[in-house]
Structures are given as structure tokens and as C-alpha cells.
Amino acid sequence: MSTTAPTHQQARRASAASAVGSLVEWYDFALYGAAAALVFNTQFFHSDDPTTGLLAAFAAFAVGYFARPFGGVVFGHLGDKVGRKPVMIFTLVLMGISTALIGLLPTYDSIGVAAPILLVVLRVLQGLGAGAEYAGAITLSAESAPPTHRGFYASWSGAGVWIGSALGVGSFQLCLWLTGDSFDTWGWRLPFLVSLVMLGISLYIRRSVKETDSFEQAKETDTIEPMPLVSLLRTDKGRLAVALGSNMMLSGFSYIPQVWALSYLTNDLAVAASAALGIQATMLVLGALSMPFFGRLGDRIGRRRLFLFGICFGIVWAFPMFMLIDTGSRTLIVLALSICFVGAVATCYAAQAAFLTELFPPSKRYSGVAFAREVSGALLGGTAPLAATAMVAAADSWWPVATWMVVMALISLVAVYCSKNYRSDHDQLDAERFNHNQSQVPSVRTRAAVTR
Template sequence: MDQQKATKPGPPSEATGITQASARRAAAASAIGSLVEWYDFALYGAAAALVFNQFFFHADNPAVGLLAAFATFAVGYFARPFGGIVFGHLGDKIGRKPVMMITLTLMGISTALIGLLPSYDAIGFLAPALLVFLRVLQGLGAGAEYAGAIVLSAESAPPKKRGFYASWSGAGVWLGSAIGLLTFQLMLVLTGDQFVVWGWRIPFLLSLVMLAVSLFIRNRVSETKQFEKVVDSAEVQRIPLFTLVKTEKRRLLVALGSNFMLSGFSYIPQVWALSYLTNNIGLAAALGLATNAIVLVSGAAFMPLFGRIGDRIGRRKLFLFGTAFGALWAFPMFMLIDTRQPVIIILALSVCFVGAVATCYAAQAAFLTELFPPAIRYSGVAFAREVSGALLGGTAPLIATAIFAATGHWILIAVFMTVNALIAMVAVYFSKYFRSDADQGDDERFDADTTGSIRVVEPRQSRRTKAAAV
């Protein structure tokens, strides 16, 4: 009966005032923003490897130019936590919708401007300086984009379908990465020798078209009822991140720990495995890229399904299953890759993405929004994801590379993946003290219990005064 009703917009829920139509709009707006974000990041990664080393950096040694180009790629990851802090603060102060319009615009325009930059031959050192500046802007916008996407979609969804709608953003991440890579490869084929001259610019300029479509969709989304309730009840915090760190350290640790699965673990099959396949297994680069695109699309296709499963059995249970599966699959995955059979390799990586990474991605979207009180939710989700992402996402491929260079084998890399999965599992296990699957649809619990409400931090002097009075 519930499934039949889910296909119709229907009247708003008496408890939430949310319709299926508004939930779909919010989920679609969030997903397309995530798609644009990772389209931009995928483009930059591909361009850094193929074009930027010579276009913006004139080094006598090609390896030096490549390192310089990848250094600008890393700058975007290092900028993300700062974007998460700044825009997370604004998201809890002025609202989810306006901040997401700002972050999307910042990302789209900075990406398009990269496509207009002159070369090193034209303006000298100013070219790489402008590239770094635009990369920082891109990272700042991206730092709060995904956090805002899952908060907006989760808060705009009916409680019983929150996991399903929130999971759309994760699917958008992987689809955006796949589209970015495919667009770049298509331009490489179509423009031929002119690709390094001007052909590479076209995918970057197309970001403006995607930005316009995304802004149109997001402009039709209303502010969430939960944020409006925070404003009406005068619970808006002066500095949300300060309140978060002072009063909700344990919640923050749970969120940080849960992201070990989606940063430290997932960046091995998603990023480092490509170099292993091409350099050590002997797979052609084109086949390696195709393999990566296949596993990304397969994971994205399953994510809404896992979001719906999380709505039914509980997000914490789903998250725990994904971390356990990842811990058990790391070793078999590499064993299957070592068969050097393309079909088996694709199967091994796809099972990892679907069974472990996509499962956790789908569960985490609504899981994190239900972990933090609404008044500090945007700040909590953005800070936890982006800090752990910068520390692990950017370093995991480097760690794997260093391990393989030192040992010549993948066994310790599999251990590294397993450890990250187990850390996430422990963090999700201890989330039972702050949220439960039984009350994951109860938006009023933050008003009723002390573990869910923001605890006011009293000045030291007032606490001493109170103790003396007692």
C-alpha cells in the first residue's frame, strides 16, 4: 500500500508537510549538483594527467611537470575542508538552499574559467598561478556541496523514504565522474592533434551549461522544514561549528570514523587500482579507464536500491553490513585481479563497489543527517566528511603506491583497506548511543532527549558559581 502511494505526489504528510513531488525535486536538485561537482573534479584529474603538465608547466623533465600538475589537483582536496567549514557555517545560519546555490555557482564558474585560461607560453608564471587560484575556488565550493546535497535531500524527504531520496546524491557523484571521463575521452577522439591546443577546453566550458540547468532545478526547491523550525524556535547558533565541537564531540568522532570507509577504503579500488591494472597487470590504459567507468556506473545504479533497503531494515544495519563486506572482500578482490582476466577483474571491482562502497555510501547519506541536531547539522556533516576526506582521500593512493614500491605486493594494501573498513565499522557500531534504526524516522527526538539536543556550554565561571552554590 505504501509503495502505491509513493508513486503519487499525494497530500503533504500531516507530521512533516512534505509531498512526494517536493521530495523528488529536492533529491534531483541535490543529485545534479553532486554530478556537476564530480564532473568538474574528474575533468581536472584527467586534464592534469594529459594536458596541464605541458600547457601550464614548462619543466625540462616531463615527470616534474606531471608532479606539478598533480600538485594543483591535490590543492582542491586540501581546500575542501575550509569550504566545508565556511559554507557549513552559512548553511546552518542562513539556510540550506541559498548556500547550495552559492557552492554550485562557485564550482561551475571556476571550472569554466579554467577552460579559458591562457597557456604558460602566453602569460608565463601567471598561468599556473591562476590555475591554482581557480582550483582553490573549485575546492572551496565542492567542500560543502555534497554535505549540503544530502542534508537538503534528507530533510526534504518523508521520514520513511529518507534513505532512498538522500542516496540520489551519492549516485550523482559517481555518474558525474563517469560523464567527466567519457566527455574528456570523446573530445580527445574528436579533436585529435588539436586536443592539447584547444580541444581540452570544451569539456570545461560545458560546465556552464550544466550549471545553468542545475541552478534552474535548484531554484525550484524550497527551504527545508527542519531548518525553518530551527529559525522559528530561535535555535540558530552564533557559531555552529563551535557548538558542534564543544557539545557534540562524540557524534563528530562517529561521523569522522564512518568516513574511513568512503575515503581510505574506497580510494584504493576507485583511484589506485587503475595504476595497478595498467602498470602491473598489463591492462591497456583505455581498458583500465573503461573498467573504472563500468564499476562507477554499476555502483551508482545500485545506490537508490540500497537507500530504500536502509529505509526498511535500518541505516545502521546497512552501514555495518557494508563495512563488514569490505573488510572481507579486500583480499579476494586482489586475488581475482591477479588472474589478469578482464571480465574477472571487472567483476571483482564491481562487487567491491556494489557490495561495500555503494552500500555504505547509500547508508551514510541519511545516517549522517540523523546523527546531528538540525541547528548544527550542515556544519557537522561537512566538517566530518571533508576533514576525513582530505586526510584519507588524497593520501590513500599515495600510501598504496609507497607500500607497493617497498614490498612489490598488494597484501599490505589489502590490510590497509581492511583496517579502514574496521575503523568505520567500530564508529558505526558506537553510533547506537546517538541514533538508532528504530527512531530514524522520528524528527522530534532531538527536542525530547538530552543526547539529541544541543547542550549549552556554560562559561567556566558560571559552573564554579553553580558548584559553590550547591
């Protein structure tokens, strides 16, 4: 069957649509995190003890993370069965509407216990939609790109993640400044309602994206799996193990500088909250700007090689990073965290986008990517900051946290190293390798390339 090679115009359109969806996804999640810390504990969770209300608000925040694997399984399955495009449109609408409805919820004072219940329900819907959004974004981008530029275009979604996170926190701070004393009554609702505008723009962009050739070929050749994830668990456990292990770097490791460091700076080093937020924003922006560069570098030197470099850099930098942070110098803190975020996290994030899509055959790709990312993310994404806080409290030092980061990176190092049994940088441009009974065993040519 003859097919038309993806064009750069098609790739740009798909990657832009994917990046905007990732931006909306993480705008929504960042927005909820900020609201949980500042507003939800008093507006939705009635308690005479402020700490109890805050814990309840953050528990609802965690619910979104635990819902993500279920969304990944369900929508990943549908993405492999009915197509990438329709599923991505549905998950985007689900996230956008759920976020906007949070901005319209009555408070506890208005409807009592129904308020926190409705908030948790909407948070679950957010998590279900987000559970397949990023997996679909990188799958659509990678499959829509010319093979020689797959890493570059797939990396756009990762940049969208960090821009969305920065916008979520920034919009909340802006509304706090603009509405002043009215923020606790109605000002906090505005950023949630803005999600409708972002949803409309995203849908406008996504409607022009066509279904990928990889899925169309699978449909035409009748190779679509009836139960993609079941098939992976039965015949491709090694691929799933590699994918799960690779994500330890981007959940257990990366959530320390990306999330927990903000708490460490303010609570342990007495850095002003505004300064700490500025440091975090700088880190996110630098990471987003570097993503396309590393994606393109992966096209040139190989994703696996780039991934391994980023992991090794993280292992080496974990302890020096904390040594620089503990000096208390704002300049050195920014330098330490930015080097970690760009040299280790952004490098691995950019490499992983195309790496994961090349790891799984097209008929099971959406399910495999979504399952691997969301299961490990649910287990470690929400618990890494909690574990780091407990370790510092117990040891009265940062060294257990640095050790945690090294352990997470070492797990990913082993997983990515073992990926040579399923894919190599030599064959990363070859989509036909899945058509020659290679779902389990690499070819002789691939084995030879790996050993060189």
C-alpha cells in the same frame, strides 16, 4: 507549531536538484584529474623534465582536496545560519564558474608564471565550493523527504557523484577523439566550458526547491546556533567522532578500488589503458544504479544495520578481490572490482547519506556533516592512492594495500557500532528526539531498542 509533512513531489524535486549539483561537482573534479594527467603538465607547468611537470600538475590537483575542509567549515556554517538552499546555489555557481574559467586560461607560453598561479587559484575556488556541496545535497534531500523514504531520496546525491565522475572522464575522451591533433591546443578546453551549460541546467532545477522545514523550524523557534561547529566541538564530540570514523570507509577504503586500482591495472598488471578505463566506467555505473536500491533498503532495515553490513562485506572481500585481480582475467577483474564497489562501497555510501543527517540536530546538521566528510576526505582521499603506490613498491605485492583497506574498514566498523549511543535504527524516523534534551544521551526507549 504545526508543520506540513514533506511530500514525495517535494522530495523528488529536492533530490533531483541535489543529485545534479553532485554530478556537476564531480564532473568538475574528474575533469581536472584527467587534464592534469594529459595536458596541464605541458600547458601550465613549464619544465624540461616531464615528470616534474606532471608532479606539479597533480600537486595542484591535491590543492583542491585540501581546500575542501575550509569550504566545508565556512559554507556549512552559513548553511546552518542562513539556510540550505542559498548556500547550495552559491557553492554550485562557485564550482561551475571556476571550472569554466579554467577552460579560458592562457597557457604558460602566453603569460608565463601567472598561468599556473591562476590555475591553482581556480582550483582552490573549486575545492571551496565542493567542500560543502555534497553535505548540503544530502542534508537538503533528507530533510525534504518523508521520513519513511529518507534513505532512498538522500541516496540520489551519491548516484550523482559517480555519474558525474564518469561524465567527466568520458567527455575528455570524447573531445580527444573529436579534436585529434588540436586537442593539446584548444580541444581540451571544451569539456571545461561545457560546465557552464551544466551549471545553467542545475540552477534552473534548483530554483524550484524550497527551504527545508527543519531549517525553517529552527529559525522560527530561535534554536539556530550562532557558531554551529564550535558548539559541536564543545558539546557533541562523540557525534563528530562517529561521523569522522564512518567516513574512513568512504575515503581510505573506497579510493583504492575507485581511484588507485586504475593505476595498479595499467602499471603493475599491464592492462591496456582503454580497457582499464572501461572497467572503471563499468564499476561507476553499477555503483550509481545500485545506490537508490540500497537507500531504499536502508529505509526498511535501518541505515546503521546496512552500514555495518557494507563495512563487514568490505573487510571480508578485500583480500579475495586482489586475488581475482591478479589472475589477469578481464572478466574476473571486472567481477572483483564491481562486487567490491557495489557490495561494500555503494552500500555504505547509500547508508551514510541519511545516517549522517540523522546523527546531528538540525541546527548543527550542515556543519557537522560537512566537517566530518571533508576533513577525513582531505586526509585520506588524496593520500590513499599515494600510500597504496608506496606500499606496493616497498613490498612488491598487493597485500599491504588489502591490509590498509581492512584497517580503514575496521575504524568505520567501530565508529558506526558506537553510533548506537547517539542514534538507532529504531528512532531513525523520529525527528523530535532532538527536542527532548537528547543531543548527548539517548532515551530509555532508544537504549532498549538498541539492546534488542
